[in-house]
Amino acid sequence: MIAERTRVSGGWLDLREPADAAARDPELAEILRQQLPSAGCLVIHDLGCGTGSMGRWLAPLLPGPQHWVLHDRDEDLLDAAAAEPPGPAADGASVFVETLASDVTQLHPGDLADASLVTASALLDLLTGDELAGLIDVCAGAGCPVFLSLSVVGHVDLVPPDPLDSRVSAAFDAHQCRKIERDRLLGPDAAAAAVEGFRQRGAEVLVRPTPWRLGAAEADLAAEWFTGWIGAACEQSVELASETVSYARWRLAEVRAGELAVTVGHADLLVLP
Ligand SMILES: C[S@@+](CC[C@H](N)C(=O)[O-])C[C@H]1O[C@@H](n2cnc3c(N)ncnc32)[C@H](O)[C@@H]1O
Numbered sequence: 001m002i003a004e005r006t007r008v009s010g011g012w013l014d015l016r017e018p019a020d021a022a023a024r025d026p027e028l029a030e031i032l033r034q035q036l037p038s039a040g041c042l043v044i045h046d047l048g049c050g051t052g053s054m055g056r057w058l059a060p061l062l063p064g065p066q067h068w069v070l071h072d073r074d075e076d077l078l079d080a081a082a083a084e085p086p087g088p089a090a091d092g093a094s095v096f097v098e099t100l101a102s103d104v105t106q107l108h109p110g111d112l113a114d115a116s117l118v119t120a121s122a123l124l125d126l127l128t129g130d131e132l133a134g135l136i137d138v139c140a141g142a143g144c145p146v147f148l149s150l151s152v153v154g155h156v157d158l159v160p161p162d163p164l165d166s167r168v169s170a171a172f173d174a175h176q177c178r179k180i181e182r183d184r185l186l187g188p189d190a191a192a193a194a195v196e197g198f199r200q201r202g203a204e205v206l207v208r209p210t211p212w213r214l215g216a217a218e219a220d221l222a223a224e225w226f227t228g229w230i231g232a233a234c235e236q237s238v239e240l241a242s243e244t245v246s247y248a249r250w251r252l253a254e255v256r257a258g259e260l261a262v263t264v265g266h267a268d269l270l271v272l273p
Helices: 010-023 026-035 053-061 075-083 129-142 164-176 187-200 216-236 238-243 245-256
Strands: 042-047 066-072 095-101 117-121 146-159 204-209 212-214 261-272
Touching: 010 053, 010 075, 010 146, 010 212, 010 216, 026 053, 026 146, 026 204, 026 261, 042 053, 053 066, 053 095, 053 117, 066 075, 075 095, 129 187, 146 164, 146 187, 164 187, 164 216, 164 238, 187 204, 187 261, 212 216, 216 238, 216 245, 216 261, 238 245
Parallel strands: 042 066, 042 117, 066 095, 117 146
Antiparallel strands: 146 261, 204 261, 212 261
């Protein structure tokens, strides 16, 4: 099956921002802080920035003046990111934001030459193996730390459980690895591929589990996530569509009543050159 790359909606990114912020690993941010230059302005390239949630989380954890260069191929998302820049740095220093419409799979090593730090969040699963390898080369060439946050790792846990959960989960993972143009997306294999790719280039890679844990307080996000999850699974395995009609209905009712606990596995990676 050959599919198109899907466009990410700003509404979805806004809805997930608080859960993303709660899941990201603050210990890695602290290790990162210790690795960055303590003088001068930090230049931080955020690849696939969406509406800029990574900067809003990380900029206030890092001291000193910062110049964030936000890259995305979607200009509407870049406009939203520019409209809501991060707050000041940890020590009150100013944070300046620049947006750049770019395809991050087409970056050249020189494009990140000024970087003190490269970040990306919820991006790697959307890449093919060749695209990730190219991005690793460009990041490794920059010679600075790379913080890759919230890569999905394919682990979904619903409580209370149901026998259909694992079939839907497997079909969703297969959908994430669907064929795009001439190659397959990495989906939940992307984080492991990134760890291996950076380690092969001699970098140290720290890995932390950063799952979403969604309960009654995150019912809106959980409902939106569940709808997308089962929709993608049914697109991948058409026979599931008829088998999951009542499952989908009562699972959504559970979510809306705050009676379903959802864990979605992610990993944060900190790459130290
Ligand atoms: C799941 S969203 C994550 C957005 C943001 N990093 C966050 O954590 O909220 C993935 C983002 O990557 C962007 N993206 C995907 N592939 C890209 C590419 N090849 N070049 C530039 N941006 C890309 C999408 O437009 C989208 O904004």
